[in-house]
Amino acid sequence: MFKIYILSAWSSFLDKADIFLLPCPFKYLFKIDCPGCGFQRSLIFLLKGDWKRSFDMYPPAIPLLITFIVGLSANYWFGKRSDKLIKTLYLITGSIVLINYVYKMWIPHPH
Secondary structure, eight states, X not given: OHHHHHHHHHHHHHHHGGGGOOOOHHHHHHSSOXXXXXXXXXXXXXXXXXXXXXXXXXXXXXXHHHHHHHHXXXXXXXXXXXXXXXXXXXXXXXXXXXXXXXXXXXXXXXX
């Protein structure tokens, strides 16, 4: 019974999560998307289990989450020995974000 209540509360929270999204100051100031625009909504779709919409909204979301989880875990378990792994993950993920941003800004998309 308790499990059903938790799942119901989680579902209700995800349905209303849009009201908690933070506005992008970069987009407000410059009137264009920043390299991270779409991450919050992508994360919400991911939490709802909608992988396709999550990827369509912001493709680097999953690599960013993997980098965050692996980076924290490696740093916790291996300390300084994980520096090379963490820097490599940052480089790969940063490249994915940059490629996505360039693609989004210079390839026309129908609205």
